Amino acid sequence: MSLRYALLALLRVGPLSGYDLQKQFSQSVGHVWHAPDSQIYPELRKMELDGLIEGEEQTRGLRGVRRVYHVTDAGNRSYLDWMESPLDYQRVRDPAHLRAAYLEAASPEAARRFLRGHIAQWEGELEQWQGELTHIEALSNPMLVRRLEVTPAADHARTIAFKRFTYEGLVERARGEIAWARQGLKLVDDLER
Amino acid sequence: MSLRYALLALLRVGPLSGYDLQKQFSQSVGHVWHAPDSQIYPELRKMELDGLIEGEEQTRGLRGVRRVYHVTDAGNRSYLDWMESPLDYQRVRDPAHLRAAYLEAASPEAARRFLRGHIAQWEGELEQWQGELTHIEALSNPMLVRRLEVTPAADHARTIAFKRFTYEGLVERARGEIAWARQGLKLVDDLER
């Protein structure tokens, strides 16, 4: 159910097509909420049916068409309502820690492969999030710049501060996961002796 | 797809019924992989069809029946294969950080409610995981004791070490989330001035 709020968060800056949104998902919001195109297009249609957004068909060249969506008043209200409402947390379902808990059943080599994989996974995320953080600090994220353009100057600091806060949290999480897996590698070494 | 490996991890210690497994899910494995009964019973049936486990119908009292499942050779192999295979990581989909990133759209009170909720959420998890850790150190977790009983003495240290490692990681993660949300509360205070 969060997908539509991720989409609304982007659309509140200004009208975008499904394709544009999809591109943004591999950048800005996509860093906290991934969604493939096959999920975005149908969700936009549903949101339009629910009256949260409205699509306008634009011609592109001679026969090309694109639907550009903008947020309706109802959509804006729905977004703000979500923002004021309690978040529902998913129950824990963590494949990496599930495996870690029974790692005695794996060979030391497999255990090391798993832990190295975990490090690689989170180093990838870390790089993404640190990159985002750099773009936030330098005001070089195009979506953030567009957002600031439609935001009263008095709210610029807030807007930037919460983005920085978010990505700092993610960076810390990634570092935590990496440190944990390194500990695990040491443990596997110790146990082998 | 991890559910069946969580179930196999438990069943490898000894035969259990769907009901027993369901109970264990709210304790041992459930701390890293939640599953409701409505998901466990059908999954066990599917695993039996796939030949990973075998169920034996036992009578309970006069008319009561219960199916007690045990792992087959194929099930054991499947589990060990999974243990040696690379883990597939889910794409990031994080409602808390999604909201945090756009917290400028919320009122300061709502922002505080959200952050306090986040702290409460992770303090709950922290308590669970710290409790588990205590039970591991004290060897007072019944499932762990049963596991050690069917494990060669030479592997006891390994078995315990990986459990401790897992829950230490989870405890650290929870602490990280709590620290992050506390930072957020400070930020909301600072921005209000």
Next chain:
DNA sequence: CTCATCATGTAAGGAGTTACATGATTGG
């Protein structure tokens, strides 16, 4: 003219959630 990019989907299936549904047994 061709290729990258723009642009929008459908279809099948797996995984998980919530709610509903039923009945047996055991201990007090």
Next chain:
DNA sequence: CCAATCATGTAACTCCTTACATGATGAG
């Protein structure tokens, strides 16, 4: 005899994944 717990499910629905499918436009 009554309540807690034992015991096992189904049904409908949402969300997400993977794979498939198609065609237009613009730059070189």
